[in-house]
Amino acid sequence: xxxxTPRTLDTAEICRRMIERNAAIIRVQKxxxxxxxxxxxxxxxxxxxxxQGFHATSLRELAAEAGxxxxxxxxxxxxxxxxLRMMVTEVSSTIVEFLTDAPEDVAADPHRHxxxxxxxxxxxxxxMHAWFAFSYMEARFFAQEERDIALDGELATEKIFAxxxxxxxxxxxxxIDDVGLTAALLKPLLQDWYxxxxxxxxxxxxxxxxxxxxxxxxxxxxxRKDGSA
Numbered sequence: 485x486x487x488x489t490p491r492t493l494d495t496a497e498i499c500r501r502m503i504e505r506n507a508a509i510i511r512v513q514k515x516x517x518x519x520x521x522x523x524x525x526x527x528x529x530x531x532x533x534x535x536q537g538f539h540a541t542s543l544r545e546l547a548a549e550a551g552x553x554x555x556x557x558x559x560x561x562x563x564x565x566x567x568l569r570m571m572v573t574e575v576s577s578t579i580v581e582f583l584t585d586a587p588e589d590v591a592a593d594p595h596r597h598x599x600x601x602x603x604x605x606x607x608x609x610x611x612m613h614a615w616f617a618f619s620y621m622e623a624r625f626f627a628q629e630e631r632d633i634a635l636d637g638e639l640a641t642e643k644i645f646a647x648x649x650x651x652x653x654x655x656x657x658x659x660i661d662d663v664g665l666t667a668a669l670l671k672p673l674l675q676d677w678y679x680x681x682x683x684x685x686x687x688x689x690x691x692x693x694x695x696x697x698x699x700x701x702x703x704x705x706x707x708r709k710d711g712s713a
Contacts, residue, residue, distance in 0.1 A: 493612065496519065501574060502526075505574075509562070521552065525552070569630050586604075602674070616678045657708060
């Protein structure tokens with residue numbers, strides 16, 4: 485499966501990866517035929533989720549929103565949970581894929597690595613805002629399997645941040661008493677960008693500005709002040 489880049493991080497490319505990842509479920513074999521309709525299904529799902537919640541949406545409503553028949557939908561998934569699982573998997577896998585792809589020179593410096601992780605997380609979730617907001621807002625209605633996928637993705641990102649924080653502690657750059665808890669406390673700050681996206685947009689705050697503030701906040705809290713780094 486080709487790696488995603490910021491240039492290819494759009495609905496079409498994510499849906500293309502959904503087709504590759506779910507070849508055993510999606511019955512339409514030719515990508516040129518499957519991709520346009522899957523894009524319609526995903527966009528309809530995200531639109532209905534914003535308006536009324538995916539949990540409250542019937543497959544008949546989804547078919548009407550996507551301009552497809554019920555039989556057409558079933559060529560791509562066999563239930564709402566199946567579609568949900570496919571979408572949540574892309575959300576979780578995409579953020580982990582990006583966060584584990586830091587350049588070598590960045591990864592060698594805990595300060596730069598932490599800043600890069602924060603900016604990358606905010607940039608990816610900004611570009612995929614509708615997907616991440618969907619996953620977050622619908623999580624309480626997920627079946628157990630889908631909840632596990634979402635939770636595993638969240639824990640995986642925390643683990644990535646915790647690893648960099650621990651590297652900073654080991655190298656004398658950061659002063660942190662509880663690395664795991666600190667990484668867990670950073671996660672809600674990152675989530676707030678897409679959960680309360682409208683609030684920040686109304687204030688004229690860009691993704692870059694938000695990242696700047698989160699980075700400054702964490703630097704003030706954890707960077708050693710004694711010059712020992």
